[in-house]
Amino acid sequence: MSERPPSGTGTTADDSFQAWASHGQPADPVASILLVDDRPANLLALEAALAPLGHRIVTAASGEAALRCISSEDFAVVLLDVHMPIMDGFETAALIKEQKRSRHTPIIFLTAQDDSNDVVANAYRNGGVDFLTKPLNLDAVRSKVTVFVDLFVLSGRVERQRYFLQALLESLQTAIVACDADGNVTTYNGAVREFFGLPKRPVPPERWSEHYCLYEADGTTALAPSAAPLARALAGEHIQAIAMVIAPHTGRARTVLVTGQPITDAAGGKLGAVVSMHDITARRAAEQAAAESFTELLRSNKELEQFAYVASHDLQEPLRMVSSYTQLLARRYKGKLDADADEFIAFAVDGVVRMQRLINDLLAYARIGSDGGEITPVDSGAALDKAIANLSAVIRDNNAAISRTVMPVVPADPAQLAQLFQNLLSNALKFRREEPPKIAISAELTDARWHFTVRDSGIGIEPTYFDRIFVIFQRLHTRDKYAGTGIGLSICKKIVERHRGAIWLESEVGAGSTFHFALPAGDQR
Ligand code: ADP
Numbered sequence: 001m002s003e004r005p006p007s008g009t010g011t012t013a014d015d016s017f018q019a020w021a022s023h024g025q026p027a028d029p030v031a032s033i034l035l036v037d038d039r040p041a042n043l044l045a046l047e048a049a050l051a052p053l054g055h056r057i058v059t060a061a062s063g064e065a066a067l068r069c070i071s072s073e074d075f076a077v078v079l080l081d082v083h084m085p086i087m088d089g090f091e092t093a094a095l096i097k098e099q100k101r102s103r104h105t106p107i108i109f110l111t112a113q114d115d116s117n118d119v120v121a122n123a124y125r126n127g128g129v130d131f132l133t134k135p136l137n138l139d140a141v142r143s144k145v146t147v148f149v150d151l152f153v154l155s156g157r158v159e160r161q162r163y164f165l166q167a168l169l170e171s172l173q174t175a176i177v178a179c180d181a182d183g184n185v186t187t188y189n190g191a192v193r194e195f196f197g198l199p200k201r202p203v204p205p206e207r208w209s210e211h212y213c214l215y216e217a218d219g220t221t222a223l224a225p226s227a228a229p230l231a232r233a234l235a236g237e238h239i240q241a242i243a244m245v246i247a248p249h250t251g252r253a254r255t256v257l258v259t260g261q262p263i264t265d266a267a268g269g270k271l272g273a274v275v276s277m278h279d280i281t282a283r284r285a286a287e288q289a290a291a292e293s294f295t296e297l298l299r300s301n302k303e304l305e306q307f308a309y310v311a312s313h314d315l316q317e318p319l320r321m322v323s324s325y326t327q328l329l330a331r332r333y334k335g336k337l338d339a340d341a342d343e344f345i346a347f348a349v350d351g352v353v354r355m356q357r358l359i360n361d362l363l364a365y366a367r368i369g370s371d372g373g374e375i376t377p378v379d380s381g382a383a384l385d386k387a388i389a390n391l392s393a394v395i396r397d398n399n400a401a402i403s404r405t406v407m408p409v410v411p412a413d414p415a416q417l418a419q420l421f422q423n424l425l426s427n428a429l430k431f432r433r434e435e436p437p438k439i440a441i442s443a444e445l446t447d448a449r450w451h452f453t454v455r456d457s458g459i460g461i462e463p464t465y466f467d468r469i470f471v472i473f474q475r476l477h478t479r480d481k482y483a484g485t486g487i488g489l490s491i492c493k494k495i496v497e498r499h500r501g502a503i504w505l506e507s508e509v510g511a512g513s514t515f516h517f518a519l520p521a522g523d524q525r
Pocket of ligand 1: 020132427428431456458459460469472474475476477482483485487488489490513
């Protein structure tokens, strides 16, 4: 069973009852009291004494009448006169106890003062829970009745809670099994029945081990009973682990996320343990499929990169040949053939030069992944200096003004960081407006990333093209207007992604563009 660190605390019986209480409860049923006495005056006096308690009171003048009442209604308590003609209180009590409905209904016998001790003893033997001696002390009557009514109301509540919890457990697809402090399984839901192929009838505690069997996550080894989650949770462990359940009849194997914890009362006393098993077979399969496609994607990306590299590298040689011979043709035959021939040769030379440039760019692009250097702490200011130095002639020719904030040390490939700055700066210089370009470079630490910006005062870009310009060979202008092959930004994107960063832009046509890129800052301590 593979382990994960436990989380959360134990569920105490108190927690669940509080959760229950805080969500409100269905209204308690009305508590009814049955008074049985053959003397109408006694019944009247008792009824009057109990009326202030506000419960429903039913009276019966004989044992037979009492039994009729009992058969159609649940009573919180029965006050039963012992001395009645035809059927006395004890006989009546015996018949009350015979009925399933009233088997547990508490009976308080009403005895006479001169009754012997035998009568009192008989009252208990005949299922009475208490007795009251006539003449009755009405305060005592009220107080005893109140105790039994409260008990009735409470046990009604507990019963209803049991139904609610049962329905709740049954509605879950997660298998839940709980045991008492001795390890005997006391509760389980339908999902457990399904997971473990349990019979419909309840499983006796001694036969649980035949059914309740979990396997290691790979499904090969059955866990020993002492290593089973329920036993470990009972021993006080908080468990979160992956295991496998194999239904014996169908052979269906499920990978389950098992959580287990002890159940304790508010004082920390051990009441038992609960284990839940959530079927994660589908999730696992999806994760595995995703991991496999990711590996496949990495592999095919690598292959594609290799292909681009090999193709662009190997194309260079024949292209050099075509290039030198078209140039030779141009030199040797210019003006010697007709005007059309001169033009055609010029087109061919131009085409070859362009193709060479494209292939070189493609090679540079392919090399970012394969020829990338080590990622080490780099002074981004030095990388920027290098880019500026490489572009110094263009900067001078354009009369450009470049400003910058303090630049940080970042984990990066030094050559690629310089290349990134150079491509962005070269675009900022190239896509300028009439007035001399103004370029500002900044760096700021946000959310564990160094956030760089390169802001220019150039022609700007329409937002619809924000994604497209990062795609290889995509350009927004013709060659005669702005030179280039459309590789610069795709190289920037590839560099940033190799550093696990992000690149994006903001721009407004005619108002300049700001290119943003963020790189993980690494350990800043
Ligand atoms: P290239 O510069 O060779 O065209 P890039 O990939 O660097 O290729 O840029 C792609 C396109 O994005 C450019 O053709 C241009 O239209 C637009 N672009 C890039 N940078 C800027 C910028 N700073 N200002 C305006 N447009 C830009």
